[in-house]
Amino acid sequence: MSYVTEQLLEDLREARTSKGFSQRDLSARSGVPQSHISKIESGGVDLRVSSLIALARVLDLELFLAPKKSITAINSIIRSSKGIQDEGEEILPAYRLDDDCDE
Amino acid sequence: MSYVTEQLLEDLREARTSKGFSQRDLSARSGVPQSHISKIESGGVDLRVSSLIALARVLDLELFLAPKKSITAINSIIRSSKGIQDEGEEILPAYRLDDDCDE
């Protein structure tokens, strides 16, 4: 029901929230208006590739075009890079820094 | 100098030609006009994500959003899935089927 893949939208939103960014934060850093980001994340817009790339850059993401037959291997890599096991078991850090640490 | 990443455009064109599709073939299969495909491949258009996905689907490609830190690993996988060694040495098939084989 949306122009963009659900997965793509999920990834966008997850990357944003996991960085602790609000839509307004992302807006300030990417130049894309908050109202537009809201529409994008809700799948209500068939955004242009340049916009997607602009958002991705701020979120330390990269846009890829990969052969379908390699998607499982790639997803496995992505999951592990997020610190999540293939089984779906998340690896928790041994300790956690306080809220406001400098980077 | 283009809205879309050079890499993305390269991948598109390479996938098309390696499938033996002309721009008109791709147009017929994807629904995207040939004139538009031409502009897209030359980087002269900031196309919408749905268009990119439509083209990708026909070319057996998938659009991805991956963490930057995993790009090397992913590129390695993609290269190998294309039958190319990490060193850049292409692996040739042991034999080659005739031009007009059924799939």
Place this chain on the structure above:
DNA sequence: AAAATTGATCTACCAATGCATATCAATATA
């Protein structure tokens, strides 16, 4: 309770995509 954040929504307006169609030069094929 009061103030600040957050995401969703709305209104305009402008620029650009995307579509349909046709053409053209260059190359390949009959």
Place this chain on the structure above:
DNA sequence: TATATTGATATGCATTGGTAGATCAATTTT
């Protein structure tokens, strides 16, 4: 040589993204 294919371009037009604001309900924070 005549024909067909390929990629690049051109035009006109409708649609939609994108921007710049502002507002609002729901939470959070002070």
